[in-house]
Amino acid sequence: MILLAFIILFVAAAIGYVINIRAAQAIRDGGAPLHSLVGFHGMFSALVVLVPVFILILLWIALADPLIQRLVAASLPEGTFDGLGTGAIQLIMAEINSLAGGRVFGTPEDWKIEAAERLVGYERTADIALVVVVIIAVIALIAFARRTVIAEFRARQGSEGIMLRLMAFCAIFAIFVTIAIVFALVYETSKFFSMVPITEFLFGLNWEPQIPIRADQIAAEGAFGAVPVFLGTLVIASVALIVAIPIGLMTAIYLNEFASRRVRSVVKPFLEILAGVPTVVYGFFAILVVAPWLRSTGASLGIDVASNTALAAGSVMGIMLIPFISSFADDALSAVPQSLRDGALALGATRSETMLNVLVPAAIPGIVGGILLAVSRAIGETMIVVMAAGLIARMTINPLDSVTAVTVQIVTLLIGDTAFDNPKTLSAFALGMMLFIITLGINVLALRIVRKYREIYD
Amino acid sequence: MADTTNMGAPAPHRISLTERSPAVARRKRKDLILQGFGLLAIFIAFAVMFLLFASLIRTGHTAFVQTHVTLDVYVDPAEIPLDGLPRGGFQDVVTNALIAKLPSADEDSERRAVRNIISNGAQFYLRDRVVADPSLIGQTISIKVPVSDAYDQLHKGSISRDTPEALRRVNDEGIAWFDELIADGAISKPLNFSLITNADSRFPELAGLRGALVGSFWALLTCFVIAFPTGIGAAIYLEEFAPKNKVSDLIEVNINNLAAVPSVVFGLLALAVFLNYLGMPRSAPFVGGLTLALMTMPTIIIATRAALKAVPPSIREAALGVGASKQQVVFQHVLPLAMPGILTGTIIGLAQALGETAPLLLIGMNAFITSAASTPFEAATALPTQIFIWADSPERGFVSRTSAAILVLLTFLIFMNGIAIYLRSKFERRW
Numbered sequence: 001m002i003l004l005a006f007i008i009l010f011v012a013a014a015i016g017y018v019i020n021i022r023a024a025q026a027i028r029d030g031g032a033p034l035h036s037l038v039g040f041h042g043m044f045s046a047l048v049v050l051v052p053v054f055i056l057i058l059l060w061i062a063l064a065d066p067l068i069q070r071l072v073a074a075s076l077p078e079g080t081f082d083g084l085g086t087g088a089i090q091l092i093m094a095e096i097n098s099l100a101g102g103r104v105f106g107t108p109e110d111w112k113i114e115a116a117e118r119l120v121g122y123e124r125t126a127d128i129a130l131v132v133v134v135i136i137a138v139i140a141l142i143a144f145a146r147r148t149v150i151a152e153f154r155a156r157q158g159s160e161g162i163m164l165r166l167m168a169f170c171a172i173f174a175i176f177v178t179i180a181i182v183f184a185l186v187y188e189t190s191k192f193f194s195m196v197p198i199t200e201f202l203f204g205l206n207w208e209p210q211i212p213i214r215a216d217q218i219a220a221e222g223a224f225g226a227v228p229v230f231l232g233t234l235v236i237a238s239v240a241l242i243v244a245i246p247i248g249l250m251t252a253i254y255l256n257e258f259a260s261r262r263v264r265s266v267v268k269p270f271l272e273i274l275a276g277v278p279t280v281v282y283g284f285f286a287i288l289v290v291a292p293w294l295r296s297t298g299a300s301l302g303i304d305v306a307s308n309t310a311l312a313a314g315s316v317m318g319i320m321l322i323p324f325i326s327s328f329a330d331d332a333l334s335a336v337p338q339s340l341r342d343g344a345l346a347l348g349a350t351r352s353e354t355m356l357n358v359l360v361p362a363a364i365p366g367i368v369g370g371i372l373l374a375v376s377r378a379i380g381e382t383m384i385v386v387m388a389a390g391l392i393a394r395m396t397i398n399p400l401d402s403v404t405a406v407t408v409q410i411v412t413l414l415i416g417d418t419a420f421d422n423p424k425t426l427s428a429f430a431l432g433m434m435l436f437i438i439t440l441g442i443n444v445l446a447l448r449i450v451r452k453y454r455e456i457y458d
Numbered sequence: 459m460a461d462t463t464n465m466g467a468p469a470p471h472r473i474s475l476t477e478r479s480p481a482v483a484r485r486k487r488k489d490l491i492l493q494g495f496g497l498l499a500i501f502i503a504f505a506v507m508f509l510l511f512a513s514l515i516r517t518g519h520t521a522f523v524q525t526h527v528t529l530d531v532y533v534d535p536a537e538i539p540l541d542g543l544p545r546g547g548f549q550d551v552v553t554n555a556l557i558a559k560l561p562s563a564d565e566d567s568e569r570r571a572v573r574n575i576i577s578n579g580a581q582f583y584l585r586d587r588v589v590a591d592p593s594l595i596g597q598t599i600s601i602k603v604p605v606s607d608a609y610d611q612l613h614k615g616s617i618s619r620d621t622p623e624a625l626r627r628v629n630d631e632g633i634a635w636f637d638e639l640i641a642d643g644a645i646s647k648p649l650n651f652s653l654i655t656n657a658d659s660r661f662p663e664l665a666g667l668r669g670a671l672v673g674s675f676w677a678l679l680t681c682f683v684i685a686f687p688t689g690i691g692a693a694i695y696l697e698e699f700a701p702k703n704k705v706s707d708l709i710e711v712n713i714n715n716l717a718a719v720p721s722v723v724f725g726l727l728a729l730a731v732f733l734n735y736l737g738m739p740r741s742a743p744f745v746g747g748l749t750l751a752l753m754t755m756p757t758i759i760i761a762t763r764a765a766l767k768a769v770p771p772s773i774r775e776a777a778l779g780v781g782a783s784k785q786q787v788v789f790q791h792v793l794p795l796a797m798p799g800i801l802t803g804t805i806i807g808l809a810q811a812l813g814e815t816a817p818l819l820l821i822g823m824n825a826f827i828t829s830a831a832s833t834p835f836e837a838a839t840a841l842p843t844q845i846f847i848w849a850d851s852p853e854r855g856f857v858s859r860t861s862a863a864i865l866v867l868l869t870f871l872i873f874m875n876g877i878a879i880y881l882r883s884k885f886e887r888r889w
Contacts, residue, residue, distance in 0.1 A: 062736050065737050066735075066737045069737060160783065160784075163785060164785070167692065167695035167699065168695050168699075168700075170689075170695060171696050171700065171709050172709065173688055173692065174709060174712050174713045174716055174755065174756065177727075177755075178712055178716060181723060181724075181726075181727045184727050184730035184731050185726065185727075188730055246499070247499040247502055247503060249499075250495045250496050250498070250499035250500075251496065251500050251503060253492070254497060254499065254500060255500075258492075258493050258496060267500055270504070270507070271503070274507055276810075276813075276871060276875060277813075277868070278812075278813025278815065278842055280815040280842045280845050280846055280864075281510075281514075281845070281864050281867070281868070283849070284860060284861075285513065288513060289510075289513045319503075350485050352485075352492040353485065353488070355492065356492070373718065376718060377718075377720075380720025380721070380722065380723070381720070382721060382722045382815070382816035383815045383816055386816070386819075386846075407720070407722050410722055410725075410820075411722065414729060415819060415820075415824065420730075420734055429726060429730070435720060436720075439718065439719065440715060440719070443714075443715050444711075447715075
């Protein structure tokens with residue numbers, strides 16, 4: 001039905017376009033000079049039809065279904081939801097929905113079947129109403145657009161004004177996304193902090209996100225101290241950076257100063273391939289090759305290495321970051337003015353002296369900015385740690401141990417069915433909030449450093 | 459020349475780069491050391507890359523063929539009555555055919571053990587054929603069905619026959635039967651098309667990528683339809699029309715930061731807003747595509763702005779000079795010239811979106827779904843989430859399937875990046 005509405009809309013826009021072009025042509029053929037070209041009159045009509053109705057359909061999609069659900073829930077017999085948690089309510093609504101979809105399990109109660117029938121009825125009404133509303137709207141808009149076609153009408157200004165606003169909206173859309181992220185995180189996080197004190201989350205040393213299944217369960221109180229989780233992320237990210245920074249920097253230095261054009265033309269695309277490998281592939285590589293290898297090496301040396309050691313996740317993440325760091329460092333080194341390089345070489349410095357004593361110090365802000373961005377990626381990286389790191393939060397900085405990470409906890413807490421009313425689910429949003437703030441801070445800092453540095457030589 | 463004029467007097471020692479002296483040698487050695495480190499770093503990166511692909515191909519290549527057994531099945535009307543279709547004792551019929559091939563197996567007591575040789579899905583191969591052509595009932599037909607995972611791995615050599623029986627997933631008796639089948643010429647190893655044509659399954663020998671490919675297709679289509687026009691619109695506005703003020707600056711900083719927000723945060727956004735507040739369906743590729751679109755949009759905006767910037771001002775001035783309006787200049791002159799760059803950026807953004815996993819996990823696209831979605835609103839998996847599911851499965855057969863799925867994913871990515879590179883080299887103009 002939604003598809004039908006869109007088809008009607010696009011056909012109507014085309015019709016409006018043609019009608020207005022014909023009308024404008026008729027005026028021009030009649031000898032009156034048009035203010036705008038014929039095409040702009042058509043364009044104006046198409047835009048006048050498309051934009052409002054398109055927004056209408058989108059709003060309908062977003063609002064109709066929740067409204068219907070609410071109506072159905074309100075029409076249930078009195079007291080159905082008394083004393084039930086949101087999980088149980090969602091279960092009942094899900095059952096009614098699946099009944100409405102024709103999937104019957106067992107013998108449902110009569111009131112559920114009735115509700116399902118009502119739901120189907122509402123949905124059908126809503127679908128028909130959508131199509132009717134769309135048809136009425138497009139006819140009205142086509143008629144309106146047709147009436148604007150007169151010789152003096154400034155159709156170009158009209159249609160260009162609409163286009164400009166559309167494009168401005170697209171640009172502002174990016175801000176909406178950020179606002180939506182912040183809003184969603186803040187809202188769920190504040191719900192979480194109303195259940196768990198913020199001081200426990202920030203300073204607690206124990207992370208066991210559980211909720212009691214029964215009220216009288218022993219040891220059911222979950223612990224939500226995020227310190228060990230962040231410590232785990234720190235350990236893994238440190239391992240990653242210890243791998244990535246030297247290799248990435250050395251690669252950049254070699255490519256920038258010593259490599260011939262041919263070597264560059266081979267190594268650069270190769271690094272791009274390495275950068276384009278999805279992280280889920282790196283994660284599988286970590287559990288398939290790196291972790292067993294570390295474990296057997298550790299065993300042959302007599303060291304006890306946990307099977308999902310931070311070393312495996314961290315080193316593979318380091319490999320992922322190599323192209324990232326090397327391309328940033330390469331850009332920074334290339335941006336150093338040629339005169340500095342020439343000056344150093346003219347004074348008799350060798351190429352390594354030029355590089356280490358002149359170019360690298362001059363490029364340091366760009367390199368640091370790149371490394372900071374790499375840090376933020378390491379902290380936010382998800383799939384490698386989800387697959388290769390552990391689940392249990394430990395207060396340890398030993399990379400041979402199994403540690404967990406912020407993103408691992410977010411994913412494991414939210415995989416599967418989730419109800420938004422218990423601290424276990426909501427704690428994931430609190431972690432996400434922290435993650436967002438930290439990465440945002442690092443990014444802003446890094447971009448500022450990079451930008452400032454560019455200004456020096458421009 | 460200095461030496462000739464100062465003849466007799468000892469020349470003051472000066473160090474020159476052309477002269478061999480310990481200091482110069484030391485400095486040159488440093489040069490070599492730095493170069494050595496650089497080469498070593500590149501070598502390490504290459505080695506890891508090689509190891510990555512080698513291990514994927516080593517474990518994954520076996521999943522591109524599948525061990526099958528050819529059976530002469532008597533479609534027994536007593537087991538499969540015509541009026542009972544599509545139900546019937548297909549499993550018994552297939553098992554009978556297998557036992558008939560194995561004279562050494564005892565028909566009654568070892569029926570279960572024999573049945574384990576063929577895949578649980580073998581009966582459906584027979585069922586589909588019989589349902590399509592009911593006249594087969596009562597005839598003897600030859601069908602080729604996959605063997606179960608354990609025997610598949612045995613035939614491919616992943617399960618060694620030298621392992622003690624207790625540690626092996628197939629016992630000696632089973633191996634003896636299987637060898638009989640091999641000697642009989644019934645076992646074959648054809649190309650495994652079911653890897654592409656089957657949807658997911660609990661049984662590795664039946665599991666395929668169809669559901670994931672379809673899900674990824676819907677998600678990418680949604681992502682493209684949303685992110686491409688929005689991204690270009692935003693980029694054109696910011697590059698060509700936006701007044702230089704605080705708001706534009708804010709939008710610009712915002713877009714740059716959005717490009718660096720961790721993907722899992724976008725997953726949280728999708729879960730809280732799309733699923734919880736707006737009540738969109740779980741596991742739907744449409745929601746996945748929507749989330750990916752939000753992540754891809756900054757990439758497209760940044761690429762489009764770079765492409766627009768690369769079009770020289772003379773083009774704009776010429777068009778303005780002959781009386782075009784500002785928008786006519788942009789849409790009729792600048793945008794077509796910038797299109798190759800925009801498309802390159804878009805394809806690279808879509809390739810990133812294709813490999814993105816974490817946000818899809820959070821909106822439930824890791825569900826176990828045994829059919830391909832026919833619309834973007836049905837539950838589905840995507841290629842990367844399918845890889846994640848299979849990587850989590852303990853069966854040996856899924857290890858090779860995971861590697862094979864990764865190779866399929868990487869093929870798509872290389873293909874997409876190839877198109878992008880081609881577009882760039884073919885259409886990009888240097889002004």
